[in-house]
Amino acid sequence: MNGIIVFLFLGTQFLMALFYPIALIYVTLMTGAMPLTFGRGEMLTGPFGRFDLxxxxxxxxxxxxxxxxxxxVRVAGKYIVSYRMHALFxxxxxxxxxxxPSMIYGLRMLAKLSAPFLFLLLVMTVVSSIRQLKAIESIVLISGPLVVIIAVATKLAGLNPNPMLTLPATSPAVFSAHLVGISVLVLARTGTGNRLGNSLLLVLLVGAVIAAFxxxxxxxxFIGFSVILFLALGGAARVA
Structure with a gap:
C-alpha cells in the first residue's frame, strides 16, 4: 500500500512536469501548505532516513x-546567472x-535549501503569459483562507490538540508564516480594486496570524505591512 501511495505522489508530479509544467506550479501552490501526515509520522525508512508523505x-x-x-536549460541559465549568489551558495x-558528518542529513538539508530556488527557476522558466501569472496570484490568495478554514474546522472537531491556531501536524510558526506572505500581498491589492473583499480577507488572515501567536x-x-504602506504613500520621494 505504501508503495502505491509513493508511486502516485511521485508519478503524478512527474507526469505534470512532462506534459503540463504550469499545472505543477498550480498544484504545488495550492497544496504546499497542506499537512499530509496528520500526525501519522514516518511511512518508510530507507537509506535516506525516515520518509513521510x-x-x-x-x-x-x-x-x-x-x-x-x-x-x-538555456532559459533557466539566464536566471541562474541573475541569481548567481544563491546558486553559488x-x-x-x-x-x-x-x-x-552525516551524508544522509546533508542531502535532506540540501533538498530543503534547493527547493525554493528550483521553484523560482521553474516559475521563471514556465510562466509565459499574464494570464498564467494572474492564475498563480489567485491560487496563492485562495490557499490563505483555505488553510484557515481547515485549521478552524480541525480545531473545532478536536483533531488538533495544539492550543494555538494551526493545521494538524504543523507548527504555528510554519502556519502563520504562510499566511503572513499572503496577507502582505492582500494589503498591496487593497488599493487596486475590490477594496471591501480584500479588506475582509486581510482581517481574516491577520486574525489567524494573531491566533497562531x-x-x-x-x-x-508588522514589518511587511509597514513597507507596503510606506511605498503606497510615495516612499522616500514623498518624505523628501
Whole structure:
C-alpha cells in the first residue's frame, strides 16, 4: 500500500512536469501548505532516513523541477546567472557534503535549501503569459483562507490538540508564516480594486496570524505591512 501511495505522489508530479509544467506550479501552490501526515509520522525508512508523505512530495517536486529546468536549460541559465549568489551558495552546500558528518542529513538539508530556488527557476522558466501569472496570484490568495478554514474546522472537531491556531501536524510558526506572505500581498491589492473583499480577507488572515501567536511572524507581518504602506504613500520621494 505504501508503495502505491509513493508511486502516485511521485508519478503524478512527474507526469505534470512532462506534459503540463504550469499545472505543477498550480498544484504545488495550492497544496504546499497542506499537512499530509496528520500526525501519522514516518511511512518508510530507507537509506535516506525516515520518509513521510511531505518528504516524498518534496522529493518528487525536486526531481520534477530539475527535469523541467534541464529541458529549458538555456532559459533557466539566464536566471541562474541573475541569481548567481544563491546558486553559488547551493554549490557550496553541495561541496560541503564531502566533509559533512552525516551524508544522509546533508542531502535532506540540501533538498530543503534547493527547493525554493528550483521553484523560482521553474516559475521563471514556465510562466509565459499574464494570464498564467494572474492564475498563480489567485491560487496563492485562495490557499490563505483555505488553510484557515481547515485549521478552524480541525480545531473545532478536536483533531488538533495544539492550543494555538494551526493545521494538524504543523507548527504555528510554519502556519502563520504562510499566511503572513499572503496577507502582505492582500494589503498591496487593497488599493487596486475590490477594496471591501480584500479588506475582509486581510482581517481574516491577520486574525489567524494573531491566533497562531508566534512572535516572529507577527513581527514579520508588522514589518511587511509597514513597507507596503510606506511605498503606497510615495516612499522616500514623498518624505523628501
Amino acid at each position: 511531505t518528504a516524498i512530495r518534496l522529493l518528487g517536486l525536486c526531481v520534477s523541477m530539475l527535469w523541467v529546468i534541464s529541458l529549458n 547551493l554549490a557550496y552546500c553541495s561541496l560541503a557534503l564531502i566533509w559533512s 508566534t512572535r516572529i511572524t507577527i513581527g514579520a507581518m
